[in-house]
Each structure stands twice: as C-alpha cells, then as structure tokens.
Amino acid sequence: MMIPTGTTGPELDRILAAAAATAPDLGGSPAARRAAMLRDVADRLDDRRDSLVALAERETHLPPARLVSELARTTGQLRFMSDVVVDGAWLGATIDTADPADPLLRPDVRSVHVPLGVVLVFAAGNFPFAFSVAGGDTASALAAGCPVVLKVHDGHPQLSARVGELVKAVFGDAFALIAGVEAARAAVVDRRVRAAAFTGSTAGGRALFDLATGRQDPIPFYGELGSVNPVFVTPAAVQARGDEIADGYVASFTLATGQMCTKPGLLFLPAGHGLDERIAAGAAGVGAARMLEDRIAEGHATKRAALREVAGVRVLAGGGDDLAEPRPTVLVTSLAALAAGPALLREECFGPTSVVVEYDGPDELVAAAGLVEGSLTATVHAEPGDAAVVERLVAGLRDRAGRVVWNGWPTGVRVGWAMQHGGPWPASTSTSHTSVGAAAINRFTRPLAFQNTPQAHLPPALRDRNELGIPRRVDGVVTTADVGAR
Amino acid sequence: MMIPTGTTGPELDRILAAAAATAPDLGGSPAARRAAMLRDVADRLDDRRDSLVALAERETHLPPARLVSELARTTGQLRFMSDVVVDGAWLGATIDTADPADPLLRPDVRSVHVPLGVVLVFAAGNFPFAFSVAGGDTASALAAGCPVVLKVHDGHPQLSARVGELVKAVFGDAFALIAGVEAARAAVVDRRVRAAAFTGSTAGGRALFDLATGRQDPIPFYGELGSVNPVFVTPAAVQARGDEIADGYVASFTLATGQMCTKPGLLFLPAGHGLDERIAAGAAGVGAARMLEDRIAEGHATKRAALREVAGVRVLAGGGDDLAEPRPTVLVTSLAALAAGPALLREECFGPTSVVVEYDGPDELVAAAGLVEGSLTATVHAEPGDAAVVERLVAGLRDRAGRVVWNGWPTGVRVGWAMQHGGPWPASTSTSHTSVGAAAINRFTRPLAFQNTPQAHLPPALRDRNELGIPRRVDGVVTTADVGAR
Numbered sequence: 001m002m003i004p005t006g007t008t009g010p011e012l013d014r015i016l017a018a019a020a021a022t023a024p025d026l027g028g029s030p031a032a033r034r035a036a037m038l039r040d041v042a043d044r045l046d047d048r049r050d051s052l053v054a055l056a057e058r059e060t061h062l063p064p065a066r067l068v069s070e071l072a073r074t075t076g077q078l079r080f081m082s083d084v085v086v087d088g089a090w091l092g093a094t095i096d097t098a099d100p101a102d103p104l105l106r107p108d109v110r111s112v113h114v115p116l117g118v119v120l121v122f123a124a125g126n127f128p129f130a131f132s133v134a135g136g137d138t139a140s141a142l143a144a145g146c147p148v149v150l151k152v153h154d155g156h157p158q159l160s161a162r163v164g165e166l167v168k169a170v171f172g173d174a175f176a177l178i179a180g181v182e183a184a185r186a187a188v189v190d191r192r193v194r195a196a197a198f199t200g201s202t203a204g205g206r207a208l209f210d211l212a213t214g215r216q217d218p219i220p221f222y223g224e225l226g227s228v229n230p231v232f233v234t235p236a237a238v239q240a241r242g243d244e245i246a247d248g249y250v251a252s253f254t255l256a257t258g259q260m261c262t263k264p265g266l267l268f269l270p271a272g273h274g275l276d277e278r279i280a281a282g283a284a285g286v287g288a289a290r291m292l293e294d295r296i297a298e299g300h301a302t303k304r305a306a307l308r309e310v311a312g313v314r315v316l317a318g319g320g321d322d323l324a325e326p327r328p329t330v331l332v333t334s335l336a337a338l339a340a341g342p343a344l345l346r347e348e349c350f351g352p353t354s355v356v357v358e359y360d361g362p363d364e365l366v367a368a369a370g371l372v373e374g375s376l377t378a379t380v381h382a383e384p385g386d387a388a389v390v391e392r393l394v395a396g397l398r399d400r401a402g403r404v405v406w407n408g409w410p411t412g413v414r415v416g417w418a419m420q421h422g423g424p425w426p427a428s429t430s431t432s433h434t435s436v437g438a439a440a441i442n443r444f445t446r447p448l449a450f451q452n453t454p455q456a457h458l459p460p461a462l463r464d465r466n467e468l469g470i471p472r473r474v475d476g477v478v479t480t481a482d483v484g485a486r
Numbered sequence: 487m488m489i490p491t492g493t494t495g496p497e498l499d500r501i502l503a504a505a506a507a508t509a510p511d512l513g514g515s516p517a518a519r520r521a522a523m524l525r526d527v528a529d530r531l532d533d534r535r536d537s538l539v540a541l542a543e544r545e546t547h548l549p550p551a552r553l554v555s556e557l558a559r560t561t562g563q564l565r566f567m568s569d570v571v572v573d574g575a576w577l578g579a580t581i582d583t584a585d586p587a588d589p590l591l592r593p594d595v596r597s598v599h600v601p602l603g604v605v606l607v608f609a610a611g612n613f614p615f616a617f618s619v620a621g622g623d624t625a626s627a628l629a630a631g632c633p634v635v636l637k638v639h640d641g642h643p644q645l646s647a648r649v650g651e652l653v654k655a656v657f658g659d660a661f662a663l664i665a666g667v668e669a670a671r672a673a674v675v676d677r678r679v680r681a682a683a684f685t686g687s688t689a690g691g692r693a694l695f696d697l698a699t700g701r702q703d704p705i706p707f708y709g710e711l712g713s714v715n716p717v718f719v720t721p722a723a724v725q726a727r728g729d730e731i732a733d734g735y736v737a738s739f740t741l742a743t744g745q746m747c748t749k750p751g752l753l754f755l756p757a758g759h760g761l762d763e764r765i766a767a768g769a770a771g772v773g774a775a776r777m778l779e780d781r782i783a784e785g786h787a788t789k790r791a792a793l794r795e796v797a798g799v800r801v802l803a804g805g806g807d808d809l810a811e812p813r814p815t816v817l818v819t820s821l822a823a824l825a826a827g828p829a830l831l832r833e834e835c836f837g838p839t840s841v842v843v844e845y846d847g848p849d850e851l852v853a854a855a856g857l858v859e860g861s862l863t864a865t866v867h868a869e870p871g872d873a874a875v876v877e878r879l880v881a882g883l884r885d886r887a888g889r890v891v892w893n894g895w896p897t898g899v900r901v902g903w904a905m906q907h908g909g910p911w912p913a914s915t916s917t918s919h920t921s922v923g924a925a926a927i928n929r930f931t932r933p934l935a936f937q938n939t940p941q942a943h944l945p946p947a948l949r950d951r952n953e954l955g956i957p958r959r960v961d962g963v964v965t966t967a968d969v970g971a972r
Contacts, residue, residue, distance in 0.1 A: 024881060089964070092925075094904040107894065109904040114884060116917070213699040217860070217911040220918065374703070387942065394943060395510060398600060403935040406943070408593065417959050418580040418595040420935035425703040431602070432706065432932040439578075439933065446918040447925065449889040449906035456873065457880060457892070471964060473903050478575070478957060478964075 004152050004161060006180030012187060018173040019118045019147040020192040026174045027115040027145035030460075031091075031468070034143060035082035037170050041134055042075035042082075044166045052162065056128045059156040061290040066256060067129070074129040077415050077436075081139040084438045088470030090144075092447060093461040095474045095483055107452050110462040113445035115145035116220075117194035120187050122208070124199035125155040125292050126259040131435075132156070133163040133177070136415075137197040137222075140440035147174040149193070151184045155293050188212050188221075195220045195444055199261070199435065201350070202226040202426045209429045222443050223429035224422065226348035227376040228265040229410045232365060232393060235270040236383035237407075245381055246275045249354070250282035252409035254328045257289040258352030259296070262377055262410040265348055268335075268368050271358040276316055276332075279356070283317035283328040290325045291351060297324050300351030303344065304329055307355065310345055312337030316356065329353040335364050339371055346373055362389040369396030374424030374431070377403045377410035400424060402434070490638050490647060492666030498673060504659040505604045505633040506678040512660045513601040513631035516946075517577075517954070520629060521568035523656050527620055528561035528568075530652045538648065542614045545642040547776040552742060553615070560615040563901050563922075567625040570924045574956030576630075578933060579947040581960045581969055593938050596948040599931035601631035602706075603680035606673050608694070610685035611641035611778050612745040617921075618642070619649040619663070622901075623683035623708075626926035633660040635679070637670045641779050674698050674707075681706045681930055685747070685921065687836070688712040688912045695915045708929050709915035710908065712834035713862040714751040715896045718851060718879055721756040722869035723893075731867055732761045735840070736768035738895035740814045743775040744838030745782070748863055748896040751834055754821075754854050757844040762802055762818075765842070769803035769814040776811045777837060783810050786837030789830065790815055793841065796831055798823030802842065815839040821850050825857055832859055848875040855882030860910030860917070863889045863896035886910060888917070 007015070026034070045052065053067045060067075084090060092113045099106035119141040124131035131137070133150055141148045148171075152160035157179070164177040178187060188196055188211045196212055196219065198205050205223035212221035233245055253264050269275065291297040301323045308319055308331065318329030329352060338345055338357050345355065359365050366389065372378070378401035382390045397404060402423030413421055419437030422428040428435075433443050455463050461470060464483040471478055493501070512520070531538065539553045546553075570576060578599045585592035605627040610617035617623070619636055627634045634657075638646035643665070650663040664673060674682055674697045682698055682705065684691050691709035698707035719731055739750050755761065777783040787809045794805055794817065804815030815838060824831055824843050831841065845851050852875065858864070864887035868876045883890060888909030899907055905923030908914040914921075919929050941949050947956060950969040957964055 083962075087962075089959075094924075096900065096902040096904040105898060106900050106902075109889075109900050109902060111904045111906045117885065209704070210700075213704070214696075218695065218699070218915060220916070384940075390943065398934060399603065402933070403595075403937060404939065405937040406939045408938055412591060414582065414592050414595050416582040416592075416595060417962055418582040418597045418935060420597045420933040422933075429704060430706070432928075434933060438580075442918075447888070447906040447908075447920060448884060449904060451889060451891040452894055453890065453892045454870075457876065473575075476569075476573075476903055 004157060004177045004179035007178040007183035009186065012178060012183050015149060015176045015178060016118065016187065016190055016192045019149050019176060022147050022172065022174040023115070023117050026147055029145065031085045031088060034145060035085045038078045038082040038139060038143060040170045041167055042078040044169070045071065045075050045134060045163070052159065055159045055162060056156060059159055060128050060292050062256060070127060070129045073415065074134060077130065077136050078134065078139050080415055081143045081441065084441055085143045088461070088468055090441045090445065091461050091470060093470060093472040095462060095472060097475055097483065109449055109451050110453070110458065111447045111449040112459055112461045114448045116444050116446055117146060118192050119146040119148050119444055120193045120196040121148055121150045122184065122196070122198040122200060123150060123153040123160065125153045125296070126256065128156045128159055131199045133160050134167050136436055136440055138167070141197065141444045142171060142174070144441050144444035146444045149176050149178055149187060151187070152177050152179050154179070185211060189215050191217070193219065196222070197435065197443065198223040200225070205429065220443065221429055222433055222435065224261060224435050225426045225428065227261055227423065227427045228346060228348050228372060229262055229375050229377045229379070230266040230268065230372045231264045231379040231381065232268045232368065233270070233381040234365070234383065234386045234389065236386050237381040238270060238273050238275065240383050242273065242275050243278055246278040247282055248409050250279060250286065250328065252411045253354040254283070254286045254352050255411045257291055259292055259350060260411050262413060264379065264410055265354055266372065267354060267356045268359055268365065269356055271360050273358070279330055280317040283330050286328045288322055288325040288327045294324065296350065297326065300326060300349065300353065303349045304351070304353045306344055307331055307349060307353065310341050312341065326352055330356060332356045332358065335359040335368055346371060365389060366392045366396060369393055369400065372400055374427045375401045376421060376423045376427045377401055377405055379405040379408065379410050381407055402427060490643060490663045490665035493664040493669035495672065498664060498669050501635060501662045501664060502604065502673065502676055502678045505635050505662060508633050508658065508660040509603050512633055515631065517571045517574060520631060521571045524564045524568040524625060524629060526656045527653055528564040530655070531557065531561050531620060531649070538645065541645045541648060542642060545645055546614050546778050548742060556613060556615045559901065560620060563616065563622050564620065564625050566901055567629045567927065570927055571629045574947070574954055576927045576931065577947050577956060579956060579958040581948060581958060583961055583969065595935055595937050596939070596944065597933045597935040598945055598947045600934045602930050602932055603632060604678050605632040605634050605930055606679045606682040607634055607636045608670065608682070608684040608686060609636060609639040609646065611639045611782070612742065614642045614645055617685045619646050620653050622922055622926055624653070627683065627930045628657060628661070630927050630930035632930045635662050635664055635673060637673070638663050638665050640665070671697060675701050679705065682708065683921065683929065684709040686711070691915065706929065707915055708919055708921065710747060710921050711912045711914065713747055713909065713913040714832060714834050714858060715748055715861050715863045715865070716752040716754065716858045717750045717865040717867065718754045718854065719756070719867040720851070720869065720872045720875065722872050723867040724756060724759050724761065726869050728759065728761050729764055732764040733768055734895050736765060736772065736814065738897045739840040740769070740772045740838050741897045743777055745778055745836060746897050748899060750865065750896055751840055752858065753840060753842045754845055754851065755842055757846050759844070765816055766803040769816050772814045774808055774811040774813045780810065782836065783812065786812060786835065786839065789835045790837070790839045792830055793817055793835060793839065796827050798827065812838055816842060818842045818844065821845040821854055832857060851875060852878045852882060855879055855886065858886055860913045861887045862907060862909045862913045863887055863891055865891040865894065865896050867893055888913060
C-alpha cells in the first residue's frame with residue numbers, strides 16, 4: 001500500500017494525463033456499467049468493514065460505532081448514486097422535433113447532459129469515509145462519468161491509501177490520489193481539471209475557489225465551507241418540551257466532538273427560559289474527547305478563548321483550558337450583544353462549542369434570522385400556536401439556509417432524492433448546488449445540444465427509440481415513449 | 487420617457503433597495519401570476535411593434551425586417567417562458583417521506599427551487615430586443631421570481647427607456663434600468679444583488695465575472711462571451727453541395743453584418759476545395775453595411791487588419807480599408823498556420839470577417855477540432871459515407887461546444903425546451919448553463935429543503951396535496967399524484 005505523500009509535479013502530470021485519457025471512455029460508458037462499478041466499490045468497502053473501521057479509529061480518534069455507521073452511509077451513498085445514474089433523469093434528455101411549418105428556423109434540437117471531464121475532489125478530515133476518498137463527491141463525479149483525482153486529507157493517510165486502492169481496483173486510471181497542498185494548488189489550475197469539489201474550512205475553501213475562478217478558463221468550484229446552523233426556539237416550545245430541547249441541543253452540538261458541518265453553533269432561546277441548569281449538566285455529562293487532529297484542537301481552543309472574551313458573553317459550561325481533549329462548552333449572550341459584537345460570534349467555531357443567544361419577544365426572534373450568515377441548515381422549534389411568528393421567522397430564514405429543520409436537529413443528513421446540503425455563502429460557494437443527495441451529480445455535467453443530427457451520431461439518450469427507457473421531454477411533454485410513437 | 491444616463495450612487499441605492507423589497511412578494515407569487523405578467527409584457531411590446539422597430543432602426547442601423555423578426559422572437563420568448571413557469575418542472579419539487587422503519591435517521595425531507603433574489607442583467611448591443619431590456623435573461627429571471635435590475639446598453643438608450651417603461655408598467659419596482667459602467671460595477675458587488683447575467687465581449691465579461699466571484703460573498707455570474715463557432719466540412723460534402731455550402735457560409739457570417747454571437751468565424755475546408763470564386767463572389771455581393779456603433783466598427787477594423795498581417799493568411803474577399811461600413815471579408819489560411827499562429831486567429835472577430843482554414847486529409851480534419859477554443863456552436867457538414875471520420879471529429883468537438891449543428895448554420899437559435907446556448911470558456915463563464923431556452927430559468931434558482939415541516943409551513947409545491955398539478959418526485963418516483971395517494 002502506497003501512503004500518499006506530497007505528490008510531485010511530474011507525478012501530478014502523469015496522474016492528470018492518465019485521468020484525462022480515460023475521460024472519453026468513462027463519459028461514454030453506459031450508465032448501467034458505471035452504476036455496477038459504483039456498487040462494486042460499495043461491496044468491496046463493506047467486505048473490509050472491520051479492518052477499515054479499525055484503521056479509521058486509529059487515525060481519527062472517532063468512536064467505532066460512529067465509524068461503522070459512517071461507512072454504512074458511505075456505501076449506501078454509492079449504491080444510491082448508482083440508482084440515480086440508472087434512473088436517468090439527471091441526463092435531462094430533451095427533444096424538440098423539427099417544426100414542419102418552419103424547419104429552417106425551428107429545426108430538430110436535442111440536448112443531454114454530458115460529463116465535464118476530470119474532477120478534482122478534496123477529502124474532508126471530519127468524515128473519513130462519507131466525505132473522503134470514496135465519499136459523496138467522488139461517487140457523484142464518477143456517476144456522472146467524470147474521472148476523479150482526489151486530494152487526500154492528511155488526517156487519515158493510511159485509510160485514504162487503503163480506500164483509494166479499492167476504488168482504483170474498479171475504476172483504474174479514472175481514479176487517483178494526490179497529496180500535499182502544493183499538488184492541490186497546481187491541480188486546481190491545471191487545464192485538464194474541469195471542476196473541483198471541496199469540503200472544509202472557509203479560509204481554505206476560499207483560497208482554492210479564488211484559484212479556480214481566477215484561471216484563464218475558470219472552472220466550477222463546489223465548496224462546502226463554514227456553517228453556523230442556527231436553531232430558533234419559541235417560548236411555547238420551551239414550555240412544552242424544554243428539557244427535551246436542552247438534551248437534544250447538547251447531543252447535537254457535541255456529536256463527533258462538535259466536528260460536524262451541521263453542528264448547531266447558535267441556539268436562540270427566549271430570555272428566562274430556565275434551561276441553564278439542564279444544558280450545563282448535559283454538557284458536563286458528555287465529558288472531554290480527543291479531536292481529529294492537534295491542529296483542529298488548537299484552532300478550536302483559540303476561537304473558544306476569543307468568544308469567551310467578547311463583551312456580554314458568559315460561560316455556562318466548559319470553556320476552560322482543556323486544549324487537546326476539550327470538554328463541551330456553552331457560552332451565553334443576548335441578541336443585542338450578538339448584533340453588536342464581532343463577526344466571530346456569528347461564525348462557525350469548529351468543535352464542541354456552541355452559543356446560546358437569549359432574545360426578548362417575537363420581534364427579536366424574527367430579527368435574529370436577519371443576523372445569521374448563510375448556513376447549511378436553520379432549525380425551528382415551535383408549537384402549533386406559534387404559526388404567525390414562525391411564518392415571519394421562516395420567511396427570514398429562506399435566504400439564509402439550504403435546509404429548514406422542524407422540531408429536530410440539523411446533525412444527520414438523509415441521503416436521498418430531496419436532500420439539499422449546501423446554502424448561501426459561506427455555507428457553500430455555489431448555493432444552487434448540493435453535495436449530498438441525488439442532485440449532487442448535476443454539479444459535474446453540462447448540457448450539449450445536437451441540431452438536425454442523424455440518429456447514428458446522436459448519443460443513445462437522444463435517439464428516436466428510447467432504448468435506455470429514461471424519462472425524456474419530447475416536444476414539451478415528459479414521456480418514456482419513443483419519438484414519433486405518440 | 488426618462489433616457490437612462492449614468493446612474494448615480496444614491497439612485498442605484500434606491501433602485502436596489504426597492505427591488506430587494508419586492509423580492510419576497512415576487513418570489514412568493516403563484517407561478518400562474520408571473521406567467522400572466524410575462525404575457526402582459528409580450529402583448530404590450532407587440533402592440534407597439536411599429537414604433538419600437540422604428541426606434542431600434544434609428545439607434546442600431548439594423549434592417550427593419552431583422553428587427554421585426556427579433557421583436558417577434560422576443561415576445562415569443564416571453565410567452566414561452568410563461569409556459570415554462572406554469573409547467574413547473576423547473577421547481578424540481580422532490581419529496582422523500584419519512585421512513586417508518588427509521589424516522590429519526592430518515593425523516594421527511596422535501597425540496598423545491600426558490601428564486602435567488604435580485605438579478606443584475608447586462609443588455610447586449612447586437613440584439614436590441616432579444617438580449618436586451620425585455621430579452622431572455624430578463625424573462626427567465628422574472629419567471630423564476632427574481633426582481634431584475636437591468637444595465638442598459640449605450641447603443642440603444644431610447645429604445646431601452648421605451649421598453650423599460652413597458653416592463654415596469656407590469657412589474658413595478660421589481661424591474662428597473664440603470665446606466666453607466668460605474669453603476670454597473672457598483673451593482674455587481676452590491677450585497678443585494680444575488681446573481682448576474684451578461685452577454686457581450688470576453689474582456690468586458692471577464693472583468694465583471696472577476697468582480698462577482700471576488701466579492702466577499704461570491705455570486706453566480708452567467709456570462710455569454712466570445713465564440714468563434716467553427717464549421718467543419720468534409721470533402722464529400724464539398725463534392726455533393728459545395729456551392730450550397732459556400733452560399734450558406736457567406737449568408738451566415740454576414741448576417742446582421744457579422745454581429746452575431748453564433749457567427750461562423752472559422753470554416754474548415756479540404757485543400758483544393760475549389761470554392762474560392764463562389765465565396766468571393768458571394769461576399770462581394772453582400773456589400774458594405776454600417777455596424778451597430780462606431781466603437782464596434784473600429785474594433786472590427788483593428789482585428790481584421792491584425793488578422794490580415796498574420797503569416798500564411800491571404801485575403802480572399804474584402805479586407806480593405808473600409809472602416810465604418812465594412813465589406814464582408816474572407817481570409818484564407820492553412821491548418822498548420824492556424825496551429826502555429828497567434829491566438830487571435832482562433833478567437834472571435836466581431837463583425838463581417840471570417841477565416842477559411844484549409845486542411846489536408848481526415849487526420850488534419852480531426853486535429854482541427856483540438857485547435858478551436860470553447861464555442862457556443864460547432865457545425866459539421868458531412869455526407870453519410872463520412873461516418874467514421876465524423877465520429878472522431880464530433881468526439882473532439884463535444885468538449886468544445888454547447889451545440890453541434892449538422893449540415894446547417896449556427897446563426898439562428900431556436901427558443902425551445904432543448905436549446906443549449908452556452909459552452910466551454912470563453913463561450914460562457916458557466917458551461918453548465920444556457921441563456922436561451924427553457925433551462926435558462928434554472929440559473930436564477932436554488933434548492934431549499936424542508937425537514938419534518940408541517941403542511942401549513944410548506945410552499946404549495948411541497949404539500950401533500952399537489953395543488954399546483956406539477957410533476958414531483960415522490961419517494962423516488964416522478965408523479966403528479968398527491969402524496970399518499972398511490
């Protein structure tokens with residue numbers, strides 16, 4: 001097993017050349033074939049579950065139970081993406097037949113989505129399986145027919161190498177690992193790379209986004225960056241189920257030691273909520289835990305210390321000098337202090353720290369929605385009697401989040417057809433896209449139209465006979481019928 | 487009628503504030519209402535056809551027949567977009583109901599596309615109706631529910647003001663005109679502007695793209711920039727219909743005095759094609775014509791002069807010192823000279839100038855595809871016996887064009903469900919999107935998911951009862967049925 005280290009310039013050149021050379025074949029391969037390959041990767045991962053989880057545990061310090069479920073999610077994701085590929089709706093196959101009354105100005109035009117070419121994927125540190133080597137970005141890019149060059153995360157190099165071997169055994173040169181910041185920066189501006197996907201910090205993602213958009217030929221850069229995931233609780237919800245909310249909050253913000261992109265970083269509670277004791281006890285009960293990497297633990301400690309120093313912020317739980325293995329920390333402030341305070345109060349603090357913000361009355365609750373930056377999620381805890389204030393609140397949240405969660409918690413992302421995992425800046429660099437769920441495949445395709453093209457030169461999806469059996473829009477109507485069969 | 491001139495800072499601020507204030511109402515309005523508003527604009531334009539065409543003719547020097555058909559296309563576009571809105575597929579309504587076996591990890595998730603907010607549209611000079619004030623970008627942004635702030639093109643200020651009044655009469659503060667480069671630059675980085683659409687030069691578009699992506703909160707910038715639109719002709723096609731191809735080429739590259747984004751700028755002919763005389767005579771027959779603006783005429787003359795000076799380029803027709811009213815110019819070179827020559831040989835020359843490139847044999851024809859930059863279109867003229875070479879040629883063109891045209895000409899863009907008007911850089915800044923056709927609306931929306939949300943707080947498109955009658959994917963299956971009705 002080759003542990004990836006800093007990929008050299010000549011190595012990167014070979015890897016990109018090999019990947020680009022496979023693009024036509026992979027892109028032109030039948031969807032059913034790519035679907036089978038994705039399932040093959042999933043089976044190989046499942047077959048080696050115990051050894052992979054053991055390796056991941058050593059490198060990331062995440063608990064085995066979590067890693068087992070993350071691996072199951074990852075292989076489920078690969079299999080789901082193989083269903084998506086075969087379904088074929090992502091192809092957007094559309095056929096406007098020639099208008100017999102005016103075939104010159106209204107010729108036969110047919111379009112279908114085709115793969116972009118080589119995709120550069122950046123693995124994340126906090127999900128060593130689901131957002132890493134064989135994670136969602138890789139699955140959706142390969143599903144679309146794009147070769148993947150994957151920049152490993154240095155937090156789990158051995159696991160990356162092991163999983164990389166398994167993917168490569170199925171996809172060959174259409175998949176490769178690279179390592180090191182220099183290689184990543186060189187790859188993102190390489191002519192052969194046609195898109196990039198990233199999950200990580202706002203600062204790191206922004207630097208790469210700037211490189212991708214600053215190219216002579218800009219490419220799409222799909223970055224999932226920082227997210228504060230605010231939670232808004234009405235007084236009626238506190239009254240009806242305050243303890244349950246306090247417990248759910250602590251469980252959610254401490255999940256995986258707070259190293260989740262969907263971690264609730266702000267909890268808006270009505271002043272006088274009376275949940276201090278329950279939250280503090282819950283946080284104390286979770287106890288200290290080691291973070292993914294020392295670098296991340298240091299970042300968390302620094303940010304936590306800065307938050308603690310902000311005027312109007314008090315410590316409800318944790319918040320001490322524990323650095324490498326932090327205890328869950330809850331800080332408390334007021335809406336006025338949040339509005340007047342420094343930006344860091346409203347930004348993600350990656351790790352087991354969260355801020356309770358106390359508001360006064362419904363108008364302040366609605367105003368709170370206007371104070372938060374773009375997030376992957378926004379959560380509302382409310383009771384049926386809250387309809388009026390909730391309507392105003394949700395109206396304010398629509399422009400601030402990719403997913404609105406009702407009476408639940410944002411951690412936990414269902415992989416399915418409807419999921420949206422993205423959101424307004426800085427939650428993502430491209431608010432119109434998702435990195436989880438069926439639509440993730442759309443990031444790596446573009447439409448290509450054919451005008452008056454003979455059947456033999458059309459892609460199978462666009463021929464008169466619907467040999468793939470996919471849904472197509474023919475002369476404005478969605479159908480699985482052959483052209484001319486209606 | 488107010489002729490827009492340089493919009494001042496305070497004016498721009500008022501316009502953007504007013505537009506942003508209308509965003510929730512416009513975005514939340516029923517699709518049927520927006521569809522009716524788009525039709526209303528179309529009717530108002532049609533009612534004033536004669537006066538609008540007369541005004542356009544005075545300002546642009548385009549012939550009345552062309553302007554009449556362009557206005558018809560524009561109103562047809564508005565009406566088509568109103569059909570697209572009502573169809574509702576663009577909403578991408580998707581519902582995953584809760585999994586009764588695991589409602590915690592697999593909750594109810596529903597997503598729908600929502601409008602981005604205020605869109606900044608840059609009008610083009612070469613299509614005073616179809617890509618201007620009430621053009622395709624405006625139609626698709628308003629259709630999506632986004633207010634539009636439109637930067638007028640200074641080539642037709644009076645027409646812009648007149649059409650702007652008509653749109654504003656229907657859309658109120660959700661539509662406004664601005665003017666001047668300074669206002670445009672300020673608007674593209676204004677927090678309230680959530681996306682921008684542009685049609686124009688590569689240099690101008692690139693500068694605005696850099697501003698949009700360089701913002702603290704980057705926004706999508708959909709630019710349609712330069713396109714050379716290569717045409718590839720096989721020897722068999724020359725033999726079968728050489729004269730027809732020569733005539734079609736001249737008609738296409740001189741259409742609207744060459745001021746079309748789909749103008750064929752490169753024509754690849756087999757060496758010894760014998761069409762010199764026919765092409766030269768055709769070009770001479772078209773004669774001189776005034777261009778849209780003196781600035782554009784100067785740009786054309788400068789570029790044409792530079793092309794004429796490239797080693798290995800000879801003049802077949804035109805190419806003289808006629809500046810303000812150029813005659814159609816055809817230059818001829820070889821594939822080797824094209825490959826070795828400066829980039830300008832392979833770039834768009836906006837105006838009635840085109841370059842014939844002579845190739846030697848099928849391998850050179852296939853290699854030619856690799857020499858052209860990203861284009862809106864690529865055209866193939868071939869006969870049935872050419873299948874083998876054409877397959878290789880089209881494979882090479884797939885990554886270089888948004889639309890492949892068969893035995894026809896790229897000028898003329900059918901507005902319909904299947905059209906793709908975009909392409910790899912520099913044809914567009916976002917190869918995954920189109921500025922013409924049904925999918926143009928997708929540029930201005932983003933998905934928003936709702937988790938475990940009560941019916942009353944869901945958008946109509948996501949409620950159990952499919953009150954809009956739109957296609958939705960429910961638990962993986964596309965249907966118009968109510969949830970639970972299956």
